[in-house]
Amino acid sequence: MARHRQSTKIKAEQKNPDLPPSQELIPCEGCSVVHPPVFIPTEEQPKPPVPSCKHASAPAECPLRKYMSEAAHLEVEIGPGMGRFILAHSANNPDIQMVGIEKETVRVAHVDIEARKRGINNLRLVCGEALPFLIACVPPASVEKLYIFYPDPWPKRKHHKNRLFQKNFIDAVWNCLKPDGTLNAVTDHADYFRHMLEVMEGEGRFELTDAFTRTEDERTDFELRFTALGMEAHTASWKKR
Numbered sequence: 001m002a003r004h005r006q007s008t009k010i011k012a013e014q015k016n017p018d019l020p021p022s023q024e025l026i027p028c029e030g031c032s033v034v035h036p037p038v039f040i041p042t043e044e045q046p047k048p049p050v051p052s053c054k055h056a057s058a059p060a061e062c063p064l065r066k067y068m069s070e071a072a073h074l075e076v077e078i079g080p081g082m083g084r085f086i087l088a089h090s091a092n093n094p095d096i097q098m099v100g101i102e103k104e105t106v107r108v109a110h111v112d113i114e115a116r117k118r119g120i121n122n123l124r125l126v127c128g129e130a131l132p133f134l135i136a137c138v139p140p141a142s143v144e145k146l147y148i149f150y151p152d153p154w155p156k157r158k159h160h161k162n163r164l165f166q167k168n169f170i171d172a173v174w175n176c177l178k179p180d181g182t183l184n185a186v187t188d189h190a191d192y193f194r195h196m197l198e199v200m201e202g203e204g205r206f207e208l209t210d211a212f213t214r215t216e217d218e219r220t221d222f223e224l225r226f227t228a229l230g231m232e233a234h235t236a237s238w239k240k241r
């Protein structure tokens with residue numbers, strides 16, 4: 001119900017004629033790039049359809065891929081959620097080009113509206129699944145920093161296969177990072193953090209480096225919520241060898 005109210009509010013805000021035009025839209029039929037229509041769950045269709053990149057076999061035709069190829073300092077956040085980090089980080093660093101890949105349409109729409117309200121123009125949002133996006137859309141060796149905050153930990157053993165940190169994801173991250181580019185992760189979940197450290201150490205293609213730092217306004221929504229409950233924010237950064 002709260003979700004429904006949020007969707008309705010976002011839909012109304014999108015129609016606000018006083019908002020500046022969106023900087024996020026890169027027209028791209030093939031990739032289902034934002035703005036997706038705000039999805040209001042119903043009983044028949046409780047989850048939004050997950051868009052995916054249809055330019056995998058013709059990457060040169062993808063405007064988003066072109067945008068990223070031309071970026072001098074490209075940074076990507078996976079799963080920005082309600083966008084506290086990505087909005088503040090884009091505003092604090094106008095010289096970088098920031099891209100967020102988020103699978104929930106309502107969250108993408110919310111971040112887009114906030115970016116427009118704040119006049120942020122170095123942020124692009126993509127609604128979709130992170131892995132196909134990294135594989136199909138992000139040009140090889142183009143990203144300086146890749147961020148992931150509070151990825152879903154999938155705590156039950158039988159669900160570990162759903163965790164993002166596994167071989168195919170790490171291959172994709174390695175391919176899209178520049179030499180010396182970094183993968184930066186934060187989680188409250190001690191077991192998932194151990195898993196991340198093990199998987200990355202076993203890789204040999206990354207080296208653990210000093211954990212990245214952020215400004216106070218770049219702490220994420222989940223981070224604020226969990227640290228208020230006394231939970232630790234486990235942070236690590238790995239540099240591409």
Ligand SMILES: C[S@@+](CC[C@H](N)C(=O)[O-])C[C@H]1O[C@@H](n2cnc3c(N)ncnc32)[C@H](O)[C@@H]1O
Binds near residue numbers: 102107
């Ligand atoms: C636990 S929330 C954390 C949100 C935000 N990073 C924060 O720290 O406040 C995880 C977010 O990642 C998104 N997400 C999870 N798996 C994803 C995937 N495979 N591709 C894109 N987004 C994903 C979820 O929709 C959700 O918004």
